[in-house]
Amino acid sequence: MQYDTTQATRQAQRNDQSHPVSADLIAVVIAVTNGEPRVLTIEQAQALPSGPFELDHRSLQSGLRAWVERQTGHLLGYIEQLYTFADRDRTGDARVQISISYLGLTREEQAERSPTHGWRGWYEYFPWEDHRVGAPPILADILMPRLLAWADVAEDLGVRRDRRQRVAYAFGLDDRGWNEELALQRYELLYEAALVPEATRGRDNGIPPAIPGRPMTADHRRILATGIARLRTKIKYRPVVFELMPPAFTLLQLQRTVEALAGRLVHKQNFRRLIEQQDLVEETGETMSDTGGRPAKRFRFRQTVLAERTVAGTKLPLSRA
Template identity: 70%
Template sequence: MRNTGTKSRKTTVARTAHDINVDLIAIVAAVTDGEPRVLTIGQRDALPSGPFEFSHRSLQSGLRDWVEQQTGHPLGYIEQLYTFADRDRIGARRKQRNISISYLALTRQDAVTASRKSHWKSWYAYFPWEDHRSGTPDALGILQPRLIAWAQAASDASLRRERRQRAAIAFAFDGRPWNEELTLQRYELLYESGLVEEAGTRETVPTANTSGKAMVGDHRRILATGIARLRSKIKYRPVVFELMRPTFTLLQLQRTVEALAGRLINKPNFRRLVEQQELVEETGQTSLDTGGRPAKLYRFRHAVLDERSVAGTKLPVTRA
């Protein structure tokens, strides 16, 4: 009896393992020419990814191998982002659980290289409603009434109220403020309401300029998760310096933070915060690439990580 039970358990484990597919997915982000970009592969806008294989020494080494094979781009800073294991994930085959372990990787501008295997694309091509640097984006003005109509079409009053409240919080209407960290909630709400191509309801989807470019499977949802994480993290950890050249002007640093956040920052407040936190130090050199008078060049003070817990480059009040 004991031997039979052992054999049965082994069979169950083998069958379960066969039905689980584990993928490693990378969101490789950079900021070039004042634009936040993500590394994609193929013609269908996919994130670099590949299965976790027995030959991989670890999850991170497996991810680095796949990204370098598919893009020719070696990874620097990397952190685990989220594990996606929903039973009804897009692209999941019947009777198979697809698990994707995602990572966020940051690359400096001077390390960005062109490749026939991969493409650097603005992440606002996928999320046009997220870029508020030039004011309220046109996409937002088109999506808001459609979301209201979707909320009003609910079958009962409580559901209508719940949908309306979720949409108002995420997309900042009914007098609510814009929260740049709700990137994932906004995309998932658009998916639920059938306003993005991945939802499979093309007759209700606006143009790509409004609903954004679609991505393979649920890669756009994964990218939204990475954007939300980065937007939150730059407020309490100095990860933005992973995207900067070794030396930079304070204006270049500000423009990088603005590109990531999708909103403008009050210049005096930003500089005061950076100086108060002693995140940077002068190099004694200047830059002539500003278009005006020479600007001081700075570098990140790595010693600050050892001295104390850093508050990060908090986003001050937006410009009027």
């Protein structure tokens, strides 16, 4: 190899200066059961499955799978990386902690009750995110007043305006409309405004902010918000919903799953049109007549789509010219 020398130099330089860090793997594992999106938790629903990346892990992904299985007994299927961040103050010692988070999609199998781990509805952690039956009252009654108050306590006029604008944008004030993909921005605003317990934890300022929504260990709720936002974005351009569905399903079941994730309702006829014209599903031949009305055809996901369907939205006027 022609550049052996320089590479060796850089490698040596690197090893001299590198410090040991420890790497944590954290999993946001999602399933949708009975039209409710659920997340796999441990420690009485206050933490996400996680553990250190170890030497005998073949890869980051397999390390994550091993930890999830060890802590919850659950085998993961589809996973994708979410985000990596570093935190010095987590463990207390001098070592820097790096956290690598993943999003996993599965189906909730036998619902075994365990005292330590289990599935929890994700709207328990983010009650303001469920708009399927309209905007939750806590938004107008509790969150918005406190957020706007927080914006207004700022000394600087510019900061005040900036805060108001970010709140208005993230929560769809005025005529902006609710955007379900901004779940992370909303949590971050609540954190910044010290309206969630995680923000004031450790500091002894006494007054815990009484905002609805269950907190989590460390920054796990923030990671969960990241996963929710990612999933809400992704279902719109990739057929990932099917990872959450049973082998056969009706179009309404599929729609309810999407609605559960998005936290809002969709137009039934248009949903069907979209699914069918994209050739995502095929009929199984059977019908379901459980739900009280006309029997629904059962569908299955067309495996063919898996490879090619990586499409990608286009917003630029790209042409062949």
